[in-house]
Amino acid sequence: AQTVTQSQPEMSVQEAETVTLSCTYDTSESDYYLFWYKQPPSRQMILVIRQEAYKQQNATENRFSVNFQKAAKSFSLKISDSQLGDAAMYFCAYRSANTGNQFYFGTGTSLTVIP
Amino acid sequence: KAGVTQTPRYLIKTRGQQVTLSCSPISGHRSVSWYQQTPGQGLQFLFEYFSETQRNKGNFPGRFSGRQFSNSRSEMNVSTLELGDSALYLCASSLSGIYGYTFGSGTRLTVV
Numbered sequence: 001a002q003t004v005t006q007s008q009p010e011m012s013v014q015e016a017e018t019v020t021l022s023c024t025y026d027t028s029e030s031d032y033y034l035f036w037y038k039q040p041p042s043r044q045m046i047l048v049i050r051q052e053a054y055k056q057q058n059a060t061e062n063r064f065s066v067n068f069q070k071a072a073k074s075f076s077l078k079i080s081d082s083q084l085g086d087a088a089m090y091f092c093a094y095r096s097a098n099t100g101n102q103f104y105f106g107t108g109t110s111l112t113v114i115p
Numbered sequence: 116k117a118g119v120t121q122t123p124r125y126l127i128k129t130r131g132q133q134v135t136l137s138c139s140p141i142s143g144h145r146s147v148s149w150y151q152q153t154p155g156q157g158l159q160f161l162f163e164y165f166s167e168t169q170r171n172k173g174n175f176p177g178r179f180s181g182r183q184f185s186n187s188r189s190e191m192n193v194s195t196l197e198l199g200d201s202a203l204y205l206c207a208s209s210l211s212g213i214y215g216y217t218f219g220s221g222t223r224l225t226v227v
Contacts, residue, residue: 035215043203045218052213091158100171101146101212105158 002027002094006106013082014114020067021077021109023092031097034068034075039108040088048090051075053097079111087113117141119219121206127225133194136222140187140208146170147189148216149181152203161204164189196226 003026013019025034036048051059051068058066063083067076079086092106120139128134140147148171149161160173164183181191187208193200203223207216 033213033215037215037218042220043223044220045205045207045216047215047217050215095212097213101148101163101165101209102160102171102173103148103150103158103212103216104160105150107157 002029002096002104004092004094004104004106006090006092006109008109009107010110010112012112012114013079015082015084017082018078018080019082019111021079021090021092021111023075023077023106025073025075025092025094025104027073027094027096029096029098033095033097034066035093035095035103036064036066036075036077037091037093037105038086038088039091045091049077082113084113084115087111119206119208119217121204121219121222123222124220125223125225127227128196130196130198130226132196133192134196134224135190135192136204136206136224138189138191138206138208138219140189140206141217144208144210144217145187146209146212147183147187148207148209149189149191150205150207151175152205152221153201158205161191193224198226200224201226 034051037045063080089108094104148163163171183189203221205221207218
């Protein structure tokens with residue numbers, strides 16, 4: 001089974017500053033999808049950004065961008081101009097392109113935004 | 116457009132009882148997946164249903180089961196509850212998983 005590792009259990013950032021959350025994964029597949037999800041205290045997981053493995057270009061969604069390094073199996077999330085509303089648990093997730101709709105999640109990084 | 120609706124939001128059950136959780140996906144989404152979230156194990160995949168058929172199953176004992184109805188609503192059932200089944204159960208629906216899931220707010224199950 002694929003494994004997803006988030007090595008930073010907790011991170012903090014000053015409001016308006018930039019923070020990068022790390023994620024690595026282990027797979028023998030060449031075609032897959034990667035995601036970052038945010039889980040605020042309300043519990044609902046919210047999709048932040050997605051990346052297709054076959055695309056070399058890094059995905060960007062407003063203040064959120066990724067650094068996808070396929071050879072290194074690394075998929076980090078950069079949050080620019082951090083806002084108080086960004087405080088949440090962030091989960092990295094992997095989905096194979098071939099073995100169905102099962103996501104593998106990392107253990108999460110708790111992000112605190114300091115005013 | 117309504118989101119993914121899970122009911123109930125909170126549930127307290129006694130060890131040995133059984134429980135049924137409900138999930139209504141986003142209209143048009145035929146794939147519904149269930150995850151168990153605990154502080155120790157994180158998010159673990161339970162199963163996925165697509166057009167009333169179980170398409171994928173995670174590594175959980177047979178006490179965990181589910182089904183999907185013709186309107187795509189899904190239920191999951193846990194029989195003979197154990198203390199270790201206390202968790203947040205998340206339901207997620209998708210049009211196609213390659214675009215990611217939309218999650219519900221979960222059902223917090225406490226087994227006492």
